[in-house]
Each structure stands twice: as C-alpha cells, then as structure tokens.
Amino acid sequence: MTREQCEIADENDELKIFRNKFKIPQDTIYLIGNSLGLCPIESQKIANRVIKQEWGQNHIDSWNTAGWYHLPVKVGNKIGKIIGAEQNETIISDSTSINIFKCLGTSIAIQKIKNPDRRIILLERENFPTDLYIAQGLVNLLSTDEYKIRYFDDDNRLEDVLGDDVVCILLSHVNYRTGQLYNMKQITKLAHKVDAHIIWDLCHSVGSVPINLTKVDADFAVGCTYKYLNSGPGAPAFIYVNKKHQNVAWQPLTGWFGHQAPFKMSKLYEPAPNITNYLVGTPQVLQISIIDHSVGITLDADMQAIRKKSLALGDLFIKLMDEKCPSLKLVTPFEYEKRGSHLSYQHENAYAISNLMRKRGVYGDFRFPDILRFAMTPLYTRFVDIWDVIGIISEVINDAEYEGFDGNCVT
Known part of the structure; x- marks a missing residue:
C-alpha cells in the first residue's frame, strides 16, 4: 500500500x-488513545458554560435547573448503550479503582449469602496494576486468613484454576500491555458454570471494541472515560451492575449519594433500590458534563x-x-x-x-x-x-x- x-x-x-x-x-x-484520548473541540465550550452560566450565574439552582443531580444516571445510560447494558445498569461515579473495589466488595457480599464457603478471588497475573492492587488491598482488609487471591497466566490457565471455591474473576477485556482481546462470552460462561461472578475491566476496550454485556450476561463491569471515550484527564469512570445483583447486597462504600433519599439526612444508611446506590459522594459535575458530550460523539458513530x-x-x-x-x-x-x-x-x-x-x-x-x-x-x-x-x-x-x-x- x-x-x-x-x-x-x-x-x-x-x-x-x-x-x-x-x-x-x-x-x-x-497514537495514545488507550492512555488519554484527544480533546473534543466542544469540551472547552461545555466547561465554560458550566462554570460561567450554570455555576457562575445560576449557582446552587443548577442542581435542578441544569440537571446536575441526574447527570450520573443520564450519562451512565449513554455509556450503557455503548457497552450493551440495559437502562439503569450503568452509572458515572468515582474512578476505575474505586469502582473495582465496589464490585469486588459486592461480589463477596452476594456470595456470602448464596455460596458462603467461597474464599478465592481470581486475577490475571499480567492485569493492569490497579486491578491487582485493589484486590490485594481488599483481601488484606478482610484478612488473608479468610480470603485469598489466586492468579492465572500462560502457565496456569483460567480453566485450570477456576473451581467452586471462587468468588469472582476480575479480568480486563483488553490487556493493557499486550493488547490481547479476551473472549467475553466464553469467559463469562466459564465463570457462571461454577457459579462465580465475572467483573470486566473495560478501560482498554470501551469505545473501540463492540461490547454487549447484556448478551453475555456479565455480572459487573468498570471502565474509564478518558481513553477511547475522550473525556479528559482524570475524568470519572463508570460502573455497570447487572440488575439481578443490584438489590441483593450492599456495595461496601455506602456514601450519602447512594442513599435512597440523600437529602433526608438519615442517620442510618438505606441503599437506593437501583443503580444509584453505587454512587458514593457528590458527583463531579464539571467533568461529567464533558463526558456527556464526548460519549455522544462515539454514539453518533x-x-x-x-x-x-x-x-x-x-x-x-x-x-x-x-x-x-x-x-x-x-x-x-x-x-x-x-x-x-x-x-x-x-x-x-x-x-x-x-x-x-x-x-x-x-x-x-x-x-x-x-x-x-x-x-x-x-x-x-x-x-x-x-x-x-x-x-x-x-x-x-x-x-x-x-x-x-x-x-x-x-x-
């Protein structure tokens, strides 16, 4: 050529x-779309609008008049269309690392109810470091005498280490280092065969590879928005939770925005009966507004x-x-x-x-x-x-x- x-x-x-x-x-x-995508031309205009008009002129009223309060769900559902999720299964919140913690914690809580003897979290040894670190930190918090991590790699295949003692598998859809794409349908089916959960890290695939979480019946998924979705450095991440899991057990970071009625200021936590219970603190309005636009570009393609x-x-x-x-x-x-x-x-x-x-x-x-x-x-x-x-x-x-x-x- x-x-x-x-x-x-x-x-x-x-x-x-x-x-x-x-x-x-x-x-x-x-050629760095998999670390930080380029800036959409309209992003600066959107940021200026939020700062000058919504915040600068309308101030606190913008939580209602500009729809700030509903942004995490609105934009989450837009991302849901890209990843093949159903309505209200995806939300914008926090970082990828924090959302991994939520997924792991929720999976453990659900398995305690359904399969209480499971104690193993399965990780790919060459997965992105934050996936490994968050899992290691959670296991240390819960006690390494009770929960343990088991790794798989080229020498120890997933099929060989996956048993009925596994809580969940945490795996990147595309490996950050090698660029290898994993078969989502096949691996999800493999996990469900032993009643383990699957948590998909979509950071290096969302916006560049067709994904259908509903079709494969994935349990959980996380992903960042600043790579192929071009939402800017440090932009908030998303979390997907299959509806069948949303009201089974609490996610571990029970912040006030995940309460079913945040502004009642209740002394006891009562989780929202939907995806919003995976929110923690006050949403990052400025950055989510930019995500709203950048995700729209991908949806138009x-x-x-x-x-x-x-x-x-x-x-x-x-x-x-x-x-x-x-x-x-x-x-x-x-x-x-x-x-x-x-x-x-x-x-x-x-x-x-x-x-x-x-x-x-x-x-x-x-x-x-x-x-x-x-x-x-x-x-x-x-x-x-x-x-x-x-x-x-x-x-x-x-x-x-x-x-x-x-x-x-x-x-």
Whole structure:
C-alpha cells in the first residue's frame, strides 16, 4: 500500500467527519488513545458554560435547573448503550479503582449469602496494576486468613484454576500491555458454570471494541472515560451492575449519594433500590458534563464501523512495521478475535525509541520495561498517519542519536 493509496482510503472513510470534532495538535501524530484520548473541540465550550452560566450565574439552582443531580444516571445510560447494558445498569461515579473495589466488595457480599464457603478471588497475573492492587488491598482488609487471591497466566490457565471455591474473576477485556482481546462470552460462561461472578475491566476496550454485556450476561463491569471515550484527564469512570445483583447486597462504600433519599439526612444508611446506590459522594459535575458530550460523539458513530477501521489501521501498521522495522517484535495477537485496538511492540531500546519519536512529533506509549504501544483510534486516526509513523520509527532506529540516548521517562 502506497501513501497515495492511504490518502484514498482516508477520503473513502465513513468515519472521516469525526476527526473534525477533535483538537488535533499541529505537526503531531497522536497514537495514545488507550492512555488519554484527544480533546473534543466542544469540551472547552461545555466547561465554560458550566462554570460561567450554570455555576457562575445560576449557582446552587443548577442542581435542578441544569440537571446536575441526574447527570450520573443520564450519562451512565449513554455509556450503557455503548457497552450493551440495559437502562439503569450503568452509572458515572468515582474512578476505575474505586469502582473495582465496589464490585469486588459486592461480589463477596452476594456470595456470602448464596455460596458462603467461597474464599478465592481470581486475577490475571499480567492485569493492569490497579486491578491487582485493589484486590490485594481488599483481601488484606478482610484478612488473608479468610480470603485469598489466586492468579492465572500462560502457565496456569483460567480453566485450570477456576473451581467452586471462587468468588469472582476480575479480568480486563483488553490487556493493557499486550493488547490481547479476551473472549467475553466464553469467559463469562466459564465463570457462571461454577457459579462465580465475572467483573470486566473495560478501560482498554470501551469505545473501540463492540461490547454487549447484556448478551453475555456479565455480572459487573468498570471502565474509564478518558481513553477511547475522550473525556479528559482524570475524568470519572463508570460502573455497570447487572440488575439481578443490584438489590441483593450492599456495595461496601455506602456514601450519602447512594442513599435512597440523600437529602433526608438519615442517620442510618438505606441503599437506593437501583443503580444509584453505587454512587458514593457528590458527583463531579464539571467533568461529567464533558463526558456527556464526548460519549455522544462515539454514539453518533457506528461501533461496527469503528471496529472495522480499527482492524484495518492495525493491519496496515503491522504490514508496514514488518517491512520497515523488523527489529520490533509484535506482542499483540494478530488474529482479529484476539486483538484490541492497540498494538504492542517489544524492543530492548523501547524507551529511547519512544522519546525520540516524540521529538519528531509522534506520540506512542512506553510501558516498562520494553514495550511500545500504538493505539488505533478510528475517530481521528488516519491511514496516512500510520504510513508516516512507520517511516519516522524507521528513521529513529537508523539515527545515530538513538544509540546513545539518555532522556527523561515518558508516559
């Protein structure tokens, strides 16, 4: 494929209109959608409106007149459409880490009622660190004599360590480091076969990979909004809870906004009889307002078209990388059914390559100790971007500066 053919592919791209909705940095090719998506052009206007008008002029009345109070549910339901959830099963609240804690705690509470002898939480050993840390912290809090973590990996397969002593499995839909996409339907079915719960971390798949939590009958799910959903640094996360679990047991962080009547200021906690009991404190109104817009952009696009373009961009990247940069080893599975929307490459000098790429205007991720990640973000990544990036990486590897590079660490 030539650069001219890439230009033709971009011209025929049914998603090309969405690129104009984002602030594209000048002289920059941005392939970090899986860490921090680009800023939608309207985000600043929305933030200004909330600050100047809703807060600055209407102040406290905006909890009602501007709908602040209902934002977590409203925007949660919009995300629910992207992840295949039913109405009022998804809500915007807190961070991914905190929402993982809620899911784990709720799963344990439900299993105490239904399967009281279960004591094992199953984790993929190479899962994102916060998933591991939150689970480890919760087990330490509850007592390691009572609850324990069991890991699975390439040597100890999930099927081999999953038994009737398992409370739940916590697993990322797409692995942050390798880019591997897991079979959600198959693994959920495997968990339910032994009556264990499944908690899906959707951080690296939501907005880039088609998801249908209802169809697979998932129990819980969490995800951030600042990656492929482009909602800004530190934007609040979402939590999904299957309706069959919502009123079985309390979630562990029983804050005032999860009360069935927050403004009655009751001395005793009574959980809301729906997804709002997974709220904790006062919602982050400014950031949720921005999420409302950015999620809308994704909803306006067709998820199947997003996936189709993601795979096509990835195919082009892999082909050109094989031709021009064979010293970089592809870590991500090539098969479509096993590939997310980012590609990971291994190289002993990945750190230097990442830094020198940025000096040339190409932004990709470095992950310790030797991984380069490149996100295919179909709403704004073009085929010519992929062509140009591979050429720049090839230049970096052949540059004399590369051999003796010594610079600051990058994200």
